[in-house]
Amino acid sequence: MVKYLPTVSFITCTLNSQKIIKECLDSIKNLDYPKNLIEVIIVDGGSDDKTLEIANKYPFCRIMVYKTDGPEIATAIGYNNARNELLVNFPSDNVIPNSKWLKEMIQPLIENPDVFACETLRYTYVKRDKPLNRYFALFGVNDPIAFYFHKADRASYFEDGWHLPVKVVDKDNYYIAFFNSNNLPTVGANGYVIRRKIALLISKDPEKFFHMDTSLDLLNMGYNKIAFVKNSIWHKTGEELFTFIKKRKRYATSLYLNKQNIRRYHLVDFKKDKFKLIFFVFLSLTIIEPLCHSIKGYRKIHDLAWFLHPILCFLITIVYIDTWLSFKLKILFNKNETQL
Secondary structure, eight states: OOOOOOEEEOOOOOOTTTTTTHHHHHHHOOOOOOOGGGGEEEEEEESSSSSSHHHHHTTEEEEEOOOOSSHHHHHHHHHHHHHEEEEEEEOTTOOOSTTTHHHHHHHHHHHHOOOOOEEEEOOOOOOOOOOHHHHHHEEEEOOHHHHHHTSSSOOTSSOOOSSSSSSSEOSSSSEEEEOOTTTOOOOOOEEEEEEHHHEEEEEEGGGGGOHHHHHHHHHHHHOOEEEEEEEEEEEEOOHHHHHHHHHHHHHHIIIIIIGTTTTTOOOOOOSSSSSHHHHHHHHHHOOOOHHHHHHHHHHHHHHHGGHHHHHHHHHHHHHHHHHHHHHHHHHHHHHHHHOO
16 A cells, blocks of 8 residues: 555535435545545535535535536536645545545555546445445446446446456556547546546536546547556445436436537447447347346346346437437427528
């Protein structure tokens, strides 16, 4: 373990997060790390519950209120106001699973000056968690498309070791991965640790900040080495299936379709990935192949949450097709109205 301990700023975006913020902040408080080297920047979107009252009880918290249209802009604001050497993108639904976590996360950054950021290899699997959360952890994604297009930044629990088709170096406690613009996974959130001087290169314009896009921006600047520490982060979304589906539909519209002119990272390239996308739709609607992945996972860890996979694949496909068609029809309708 490293001897030098850098200063660290956690960036935590909140909006009416009273149910989850205490456990999130307690997990930071319980770290085996000098508290004088830690600050937590709470970027709040205008909570009207007890979120800020709870956060004010933690002396390491610095609270800023900005009514933005979402957590991406708020994260950039947090980056721009951070004071410390390393920054952690740490949403309010994140919980650190053990006290040594931060020391483990900083190790690759201290030992490798050319590594600019790191993430956990997995999401924490907790047996008592809600079924959907267990599914996210077991598969390492909260969107099946990322899994099928080899863009999932976290490994599934049925995979041993490294999980992506990219060059890596195994450093015992972590991997160093070498990415290019064609194979960059969905990195940048949920326990993502980045050097502050690098983060400031991508956070100058909060309106154009999206964690996946800015990771691609950095890659295009020559920053292509990211470490994946062989530990995990508990992404405790607490979501139910209906809430999850509504959120994916909202995100697809507000964060992608409505902002296509400023988005740079594409989970699916409709020109290059046309046939892969058609094949994914076929697999999802027939459910056989997703079911095979569920069975494969169940053999490793006996949890029925694996079998949410064919259901999620089917529903996500329907929701995204419906969202895309609705968006296109709206554009066509508005165009016809303008012409009239």
